[in-house]
Amino acid sequence: MNSSVACTTLTDPFGRTVRSLRMSITNRCNLNCIYCHNEGDPGSVREMSVDTIVNIVRAAADFGVDRLKISGGEPLLRKDLEEILAALPPLKDVSLTTNAILLKDRAQSLKDAGLDRVNVSLDTLDPAKFRMITNCKKDVLGQILEGIEEAVRVGLKPVKVNMVLLKDLNETEIEDMLEFTGKFKGDVILQLIELMDFKDVAEFHVDADKVEDELLDRASDVKVRRMHHRKKYIINGAEVEFVRPIDNTEFCANCNRLRVTAEGKLKPCLLVNNNLVDVSGANPEELPGLLQRAVSRRVPFYTERRDKNGS
Numbered sequence: 001m002n003s004s005v006a007c008t009t010l011t012d013p014f015g016r017t018v019r020s021l022r023m024s025i026t027n028r029c030n031l032n033c034i035y036c037h038n039e040g041d042p043g044s045v046r047e048m049s050v051d052t053i054v055n056i057v058r059a060a061a062d063f064g065v066d067r068l069k070i071s072g073g074e075p076l077l078r079k080d081l082e083e084i085l086a087a088l089p090p091l092k093d094v095s096l097t098t099n100a101i102l103l104k105d106r107a108q109s110l111k112d113a114g115l116d117r118v119n120v121s122l123d124t125l126d127p128a129k130f131r132m133i134t135n136c137k138k139d140v141l142g143q144i145l146e147g148i149e150e151a152v153r154v155g156l157k158p159v160k161v162n163m164v165l166l167k168d169l170n171e172t173e174i175e176d177m178l179e180f181t182g183k184f185k186g187d188v189i190l191q192l193i194e195l196m197d198f199k200d201v202a203e204f205h206v207d208a209d210k211v212e213d214e215l216l217d218r219a220s221d222v223k224v225r226r227m228h229h230r231k232k233y234i235i236n237g238a239e240v241e242f243v244r245p246i247d248n249t250e251f252c253a254n255c256n257r258l259r260v261t262a263e264g265k266l267k268p269c270l271l272v273n274n275n276l277v278d279v280s281g282a283n284p285e286e287l288p289g290l291l292q293r294a295v296s297r298r299v300p301f302y303t304e305r306r307d308k309n310g311s
Contacts, residue, residue: 010063010291012268012298016256020067021060023260025053025084029073031099032135033123035164035201046263048280050080054087056260056279059287065258066092069119073262076102085113095119097162101140103147111154118151119160119191120144124170125180133169148188157187164193165211166204174211174240182238190240196271212242245270252300258291266294275299 010018027046029036048056057068068091075081076098088094096110097119107118122144124130130141151159161181165171174192181188194208195201212231216222219233225241230251233240245251259267264280267273277294279287 008063010060010065010258010295012295014253014298014300016254016298016300018060018063018256018258018295018298019065020069020257021057021065021260022069022071022257023053023056024071024073024262025075025081026073026078027262028077029099030077030101030136031074033121034133034135035166035195035204046261047078048262048264050084050087052264052280053084055282055284055287056264057091058089059284059291060258061089061091062288063291067095068093069095069097069257071097074099074101076106082106082109082113085110085115088114093117097121098147099134100144100147100151102143104143104150107147107150107154107156111156115156117158117160118156119162120148120151121162121164122148122177123164123166124173125176126170126173129169133166152184152187159184159188160191161188162191162193164195165206166195167206169204171206171211178235178238178240181240182236185237186239190238192240192242194242194244196245208242208244212244215240215242249300255300258294258298266290268294268298269300272299 012018025047068088070081070084075096078084085094093116094114095117096115098121100118100120100122103118103120123133125141127139127141131137148159148161151157161177163170163174163177177190181190192211195205215233215235218235221234223232223234224230225232230241230243233242259270260279261267261276264278266277266279268275275297277290277297279290282290
């Protein structure tokens, strides 16, 4: 480790220190969800090499970054995922976001390679609604549920089930999902996700305040996560969080994550696309400076929106 780097953190102009990477390792996906924001773009395949991925994570780790979330597209479409995991430097937490279609057969090998836990994207337990939301003609819902069970069995837990709330599609299924996750006795956590406005999806937006009020009314206990002051509700023994990233000043103010796109660009903010830093062809010696450049461009999205609106 470079000692001059080791004493430095990746802190942006707003005092937010980056401790986490979210890295897309492929843009390929075996689903085509109606709200997808095209990290799984069906165009030409975009993937970094194993060496590029590992070099970026190592450089970030030298700055104190100790958490990595691997995403896609669908990361399990990469057959070398276990190789990537095994080559990573020591980190506090390595997680994976997946649709879990291919998870059952690889859960053990992923655990053995160094994966700590998984987030599973699952918006409904209704097969017909699943096919409509995901544009998937195959009956894969059973495979996903088996994948969740296998992940729990091998210790990739807590498994977090990410349910994007969609008006007139699945907003009435929260109880069913709570019943499903609750049977795992704390090993599976439900995360309700506010729909992000990446596409023309306004018709699917739910009343977020109403959902949270209903959770509060039903909860036997409420806890608060430190990072985003996000509430965790305990309902009939099941744990559920409501993730509200849209116009959420606390979410932005406490953000400690830097993103990496599938083609190898550092993305300072999920919702901003004009400040990326290309690291796809960088050698290991160049990466520290490029990481610092990307972090220097981090501006809370709510600040940009406020400035544009003149308020």
